[in-house]
Amino acid sequence: MKNYTLILLLAITLIGCRQAVDETTQVDQSMQQVITTAYKSTETTNAIYHWKTTFAPDYKEWEFLHRHNITRLYIHMFDVVTERNYESGRWDIVPIATTKFGQIAPENIKNIEIIPTAYITVEALREMKGKEQEYAELLVERLRAMARYNKLGKTQEIQFDCDWTKSTRDSYFALCDAARNLMREDSIALSATIRLHQLSQDAPPVDRGVLMLYNTGNLKSVETKNSILDIKDVEPYLKQEIKYPIPLDYVYPTYGWGVKFYRGGNFNAIVSNPATETLEKGETMRNERPTVEEILEVKKLVEKQLGKPSIGNIIYHFDKEQLNHYTDDDIAKIFSNN
Amino acid sequence: MTSLRYFLTISLLLLVGVADGYACFGPYFQPSGYMMFRAYDPDGNINTADAVQENCLAWQRLTSMTIPIEDIRYVVYTMPLKEYEAFYDGTGTYLHNFFTGWISEYGRDIMDFLLLAKTNEYIRQKRSSRWYYPTMRIDARMTIEEVVEKALSNTSTRLRDRYLLQAIRALFSLGNYEECIKLWNDEMSKFPQYNAMRKLAQPYIAGAEFRLGHSDTAFQYYAELGDSESIAYCAKQMGKELTTIELIELVHKYAPNSSELERLVQNAVREVEIWNDNGGYNGYRDCTDLMKSQSSALYQLSLRIINEGKTSNPAMWYYTASFLADFQGNTQQATQLLSLAEKAKGTDYVKESIKVLRIYLDAKALPYDNAYEQRLFAQLQWLDNKIKSNITPEAQEKAIKNYYSYLSINKSYYYWNDMMRRVLLSVVCPRMIEQGKQVRALQLANMADNRLLGLVNYIRDDYYSNEKKTMVEKTIPLNEFRRSTKHFNHLDYRNDFFILTDSIGVDNVIAYYGRVRSPKSDFDRFLNTRGYVDRDYLLDIVGTQCLRNMRYADAERYLGAITPSFYGHLNVYQERNPFEIRYNYDYNDADFRYQFAKEMNALECKIASTANPDERAQTMVRFAIGLRSSFGWSWSLTQYFSGGGHYGSKEFKRWHNGPEMQAAYKRVDELITTACSIVTDREVAAMIQYDLCNFREVATKYYDTQMAKVVWGKCDNLIDYHAEKQSW
Incomplete structure (x- = not known):
């Protein structure tokens, strides 16, 4: 019985x-x-990243969004890092660099969908091992709360950004899985950034991916030609056609900087305004800013091997000073889905 | 005289009290570095643990006196919200807890209250998390606004103060400070001052007042609560970084009788004491000026507070002023202020500290006559009683475990013993020596080093176990430790008493030994019973010093009186025959000092009585070799310490090239010169050179002797040993 x-x-x-x-x-x-x-x-949905700790675009910046028909805005909300807790002696996983929001006029974001994004450091991910569910809840709830509190419109998607590798993959996938399950009830999608080196591995359990086509080279090497974008650094990852298991969109860089090296070629610093920077004797500086031609060359290769973007192209990042280096025509060409 | 000069140098160093710092070790303090200022009684003040206990007792009174406190503590403080919710809903597992049993049967209102309180804390904790962001959803069955609503709507009289506290906490978290203050003014402040909920609510009200810009009221509340950290924090928020003295002043302004003042004053003075002991450094930088300004400002403030007359503890302020006056070098002013402290109203705790300072100032200021001896005797009796009656298990454990390491660096760990050591070793002993009272100085140093050890009577030591083939740690009775050959005796040969005996001069040590054997007064007997006066231990010290001073007959007498059970457990050993220049591994007499003394005495007598020049010459050479080696390779015959390194702040005297050694070497040279000049027989002369290892001399000058044949038969490249260089 x-x-x-x-x-x-x-x-x-x-x-x-x-x-x-x-x-x-x-x-x-x-x-x-x-x-x-x-x-x-829509035929294409143009998107842009905002990756600063204060979100307070001025009139010209809002105008830029509307002029280029940008209807999706990925906003960096906070970083997740580890921090030494001197009372317990343990490493705490905490959010830092939380973005502050200025007043946002409702008409400015009327037709713009905001995708709250959190950057998770690999150290934090390692520390999360076995506690992915707990941190997925915190991440999702905090991203949604920030969107709610700052009146960023209805959240339809949130994004995780993490440079996971083989050793941290399981934890990251468990985190994504838990987060996606939490948001399923509210029909909120989870997307994740994908780095070129991650293309060869399984896709994370997310609804969509965003392939990062910037920071492709070795910043600190004096030998590098352009660490922001160089087709020679992209090509090895895209030698053949790839059927990536989740829909992908592509992010292209629209920024630049100077990279300063000591005499002897050791990395010194990133210089945000190379034109005004003075160099000591023996120091060198590499000016990096991808031209639209370079970006379009990479775009052609990416679309050949991975196909057209599932929703649209994205540019990085929403900074007036940086975008001034590109003409409206340049931006239109990058966004173009033809 | 030299010894006295030497000891005075040490004493001056002790008085200066400079702490040495060595890599890989902490600082080494001199006895003057023991922390003396003591005003704050930690046992007399409520801490968090007491508040928890008080609340649990209140719950017990509210429910049933038969419920164990631990059961209440678990439910009220430890049980997580989820577990409590399961208990509340009746869906949890059975709890073997008398408190939950009682409230589920008789105290539904308490169950409701605890659910609200735990939910409130859960939400507040979530809101204080780094992850919290406004509008974040918190997984609780009510919002914090609902907590306020429910807490205020409950009219139960017996739980009203508890609900009010919860409402205030929740309102504070919501930033509704006006409502917090209103609740306080309307209801909470009406409860008696001893009410635990009122006490717990007051910090929130202080915080609320400050946030509303009412800093005066906030400081008033914080001062009453003894929360000086919050006062300092609020002042900083207002753009004013308070110095320690300004903070004391502010607390006194709002709450002149707060016990927090005792804590703050003690911290401020001890800070100055530490800087002073570190030679004006705080570990990072020179803070001599800060030390001076802080002590001077606190001195002035103490006098001002006494003049204002608001304090109910004037003794503490007089005591502070007196201590700082002495610290600034004005001992006379310190003595006068201390007299006022003795007469002023104060707590028992401070009165005891005043008494210690009295002992210290008397030792510094009074003439060392018979009247002072009697006064010191009475003071030491009081201090000794304090050491005996106040010893805590913690201090006992520290003494058993770390006695030597704490003693060697003069580390503060047991106030009463620390004070005895500070007074005796840094002030009384050096002054006694100055006054020619060496025996008394030795007695006092012995008590300072050994009183606590004798009370504890155990020591923890590690030694190599032959059975286990490893180092073993064991707690053993002191007597067993001292009489065992397994343990290295680091206690009795490295403390201040031993160092003093070793440097104060042999006649003083002999006199001290005599006073131990035949005490002359009650004070002698008191000190003898509180020191380590083992007969064999002292005889060995006396005998060794006689050897050092070439007093072989005395040495034989003292060393010969040692009982055999004492042999072999000294901190040194001897494995080389002192009468042979050539190394001999077989020599390992346990009573090596006695054997040496006996033979040297016999040789000395023989030199004096032998008429035959050859025999006399040979005796002289043997005596000379023994004498030289007793300061050379066989130094343990005359010393307990040789070398460069030792642990701690102790100033060991190194005998190398000292006057005793120089006198001995001079005598050696004279003896050998005389022996060589009086010898008549060439064979004997050759044997003497052979004993002195002058092989070349034997082979060349005494080529026709049997000894020369022996030498040639062993080697053809001959050299002489240079005794003066102790090398070939």
């Missing part, structure tokens, strides 16, 4: 599990549908 009861219980459990799996699949499909439907209506 006892055995029969056990078998019966096992059967019920298995049926239950099956139902749960089916439900998950259904939700995944419906989520994909939501995303596809949302972006089907």
Whole structure:
């Protein structure tokens, strides 16, 4: 009798599990549908990253967004790092560099979807091992709370940015999985940044990916030609056509800087305004700013091997001073889906 | 005389009290570095642990006196919200807890209250997390606004103060400071001052007042609570970084009788004491000026506070002023202020500290006559009683575990013993020596080093275990430690008493030994019973010093009186025959000093009584070799310490090239010269040179002797040993 009861219980459990799996699949499909439907209506959806700790665009910046029909804005909300707790002696995982928001006129973001984004350091990810569910809850809730509090409109997607590698992959995937499950009920998608070196591995369990096509070279090497973008650094990762398992969009750099080296070639500093920088005897500086031609060359290669972007192209980043180096025509060419 | 000069140098160093710092070790303090100022009684003030206990007792009174406090503490303080919710809903596992059992049966209102209180704390904790962002959802069954609403709507009289506290806490978290203050003014402040909830609510009200810009009221509340850290914090927020003295002044302004003042004053004075002991450094930089200005400002403030007359503890302020006057070098002023402190009203705790300072100032200022001896005797009896009756298990454990390491660096760890050591070693002993009272100085130093050890009577030591083939740590009775050959005796040969005996001169040590054997007064007996006066230990010290001074007959007498059970446990050993220049590993007499003394005495007598020049010459040479080696390779015959390194701040006297050694070497040279000049037989002369290892001399000058044949038969490249250089 006892055995029969056990078998019966096992059967019920298995049926239950099956139902749960089916439900998950259904939700995944419906989520994909939501995303596809949302972006089907426009031919391309232009997007831009805001990666500063104060969000207070001026009139000209808002005007830039509207002029270029940018309807998606990825805003960096905070970084997740480890910090020594001197009372407990342990490493705490804490948010830092939380973005401050100035007044936002409702008409300025009327047609713009904000995607709250959090950068997670690898150290924090390592520390999260085994506690991914707990931190997924905190990350999701904090990103959503920031969007709510600062009246950034209805959140339809949030994004994680992390330079995960093979050794931290499992933890990152568990974090993404937990976060996606949390947001499923509210039909909020989870996207993640994908770095070129991550293309060769499994895709994280997220709804969409954003391939970062900047910071492709070795910044600190004096030998590097352009660490922001150089097709020679991109090509090795895109030698052949790739069928990436999740929809991808592409981010192109629209910024530049100077990289200063000591005499002897050791890295010294990044210089935000190279024109005014003075060099000591023996020091050298590399000016880096990808030209539109260089960006379009990379774009051609990326689209050849990975296909057109699923929603649209993205530029990095929303900074008036940096964008001034590119003409409207340049920006239009980068966004163009033709 | 030289010894006296030497000891006075040490004493001056002790008085200066400079702490040495060595890489990989902490600072080494002189006995003057023991922290003396003491005004704050930690046991007389409520801390967080006491407040928790008080609250648990209040819950016990509210429910049932049969409920164990631990059960209450678990439910009220430890149980997580989720577990409590499960208990509240009746869905949790069975709890073997009398408190939950009682409230689920008789105290539904308490159950409701605890749910609210725990939810409140849970939400507040979440809100104070680094992750918190306004509008963040918190997984609790009510919002913080609902907590306020429910807390205020509850009219239960018996839980009203508790609900008010919860409402104030929640309102504070919401930033509704006006409402916090209103609740305080309307209701909470009406509860008696001893009410635990009122006490717990007051810091929130202080914080609320400050946030509303009412800094005076906030400081008033904080001062009453004894929360000087919050006062300093608020002042900093207002752009004013308070110095320690300004903070004391501010607390006194608002709460002149707060016990926080005792704590702040003690911290300020001890800070100055530490800087002073570090030679004016605070570990990072020179703070001599800060030390002077802080002590001077606190001195002035103490006098001002006494004049204002608001304090109910004037003794503490007089005591502070007296201590600082002495610190600034004005001992006379310090003595006068201390007399006022003795007469003023003060706590028992401070009165005891005043008594210690009295002992210290008397030792510094009074003439060392018979009247002072009697006064010191009475003071030491009082101090000794304090050492005996106040010893805590913690101090006892420290003494057992670290006695030597703490003693060697004069580290503060047990106030009463520290004070005895500070007074005796840094002031009384040097002054006694100055006055020619060496025996008394030795007695006092012995008590300073050994009183606590004798009370504790155990020592923890590690030694190599042959059975376990490793180092073993063991707590053993002191007597066993001292009589064992397994343990290295670091206690009795490295303390201040030993260093003093070793440098104060042999006649003084002999006199001291005599006073131990035959005390002349009650004070002698008091000191003898509180020091380590083992007969063999002292005989060995006396005998060794006689050897050092070439008093071989005395040495034989003293060393010969040592019982055999004492042999072999000294801090030194001897494995080389002192009468042979050539190394001999077989020599390992346990009573090597006695054997040496006996033979040297016999040789000395023989030199005096032998008429035969050859025999006399040979005896002289043997005596000379023994004498030289007793300061050379066989130094442990005359010394307990040789070398460069030792642990701690102790100033060991190094005997190398000292007057005793120079006198001995002079005698050696004279003896050898005389022996060589009086010898008549060439064979004997050759044997003498052979004993002196002058092989070349034997082979060349005494080529026709049997000894020359022996030498040639062993080697053909001969050299002489240079005794004066102790090398070939």
